[in-house]
Ligand SMILES: Nc1ncnc2c1ncn2[C@@H]1O[C@H](COP(=O)(O)OP(=O)(O)O)[C@@H](O)[C@H]1O
């Protein structure tokens with residue numbers, strides 16, 4: 001008997017790009033990365049304001065590629081800064097849309113994933129889903145302690161790609177994800193380094209606006225006291241500081257671009273500052289990997305480097321040189337997020353899993 005074929009549009013809005021894919025079951029028939037210039041995105045005050053701009057670009061790209069959207073069976077978006085929830089595939093519901101629109105756990109491009117999926121799907125009367133949003137939270141209780149009693153550490157990371165890549169590498173090693181310990185460094189617009197302990201990400205840096213290595217456009221951990229002094233210097237509004245940390249931090253702040261390919265060109269052309277900053281980013285990633293190896297008590301089956309920056313050969317070499325004494329370094333450049341989104345939606349469309357329901361906000365009565 002012939003297998004029923006489902007056609008799924010998947011949408012992954014990142015901080016520097018919108019990636020889209022069209023899948024017939026697991027088979028990709030189209031994958032496109034729509035890159036956004038930092039200046040073009042800066043024109044929008046809030047992430048949610050980018051919604052119409054990104055939607056138009058998606059629809060134009062699909063049209064240009066000859067995809068008839070009326071043939072779609074579902075739309076699946078990358079999930080954003082919702083309440084902390086367990087991993088899995090969720091149906092987009094009203095409570096989720098509200099939390100995505102206001103950015104319950106903060107502002108990030110992935111907040112647009114569920115909204116864009118819903119908008120396109122509802123016009124076609126088909127279901128919309130999200131899979132493994134950035135707020136997947138599997139932290140060990142000990143990892144939540146920040147050292148400052150008013151602030152708890154939070155799990156905000158590239159859950160979708162980190163878990164998809166970890167599953168793939170475990171399979172290549174002839175094991176299940178639940179049988180291995182990995183350190184996964186996702187290195188894109190943001191950088192997150194997760195300690196994966198037998199299928200759970202027990203510690204990870206909050207790569208949005210919290211901590212960790214600096215990245216193409218984020219500052220990561222900065223000296224706390226100096227930051228407080230800057231905040232109260234009277235020279236900056238809150239939004240200005242946040243923009244300097246997220247969006248305008250990291251490579252953007254030092255070198256004026258979030259594009260590592262351009263930075264590599266600058267280095268080729270003899271730019272010493274670019275060389276120092278790019279090496280410092282690799283150094284900070286290596287330090288974070290070292291910290292994750294302590295979380296796993298040194299029992300590490302592999303270190304996986306993934307995301308767009310993992311295409312950079314010199315960048316990868318600088319990290320590997322510092323950490324390969326811990327475990328083998330496996331490089332999986334780019335990300336597997338589109339495929340992972342399609343597979344998450346498929347499991348539900350095929351009835352292998354039930355879509356999880358995002359919780360309604362609890363109403364408190366006085
Ligand atoms: N071939 C390459 N060599 C080095 N860096 C690359 C390469 N391709 C992409 N990158 C860099 O990866 C970063 C974007 O990674 P990506 O995972 O696509 O980000 P996001 O999904 O967060 O927008 C950018 O700094 C980009 O310049």
Ligand SMILES: CCCC(=O)OP(=O)(O)O
Pocket residue numbers: 013014015016108134156157158188189190191192207208
């Ligand atoms: C919020 C964590 C995920 C993240 O940083 O994604 P991008 O690298 O796509 O911005």
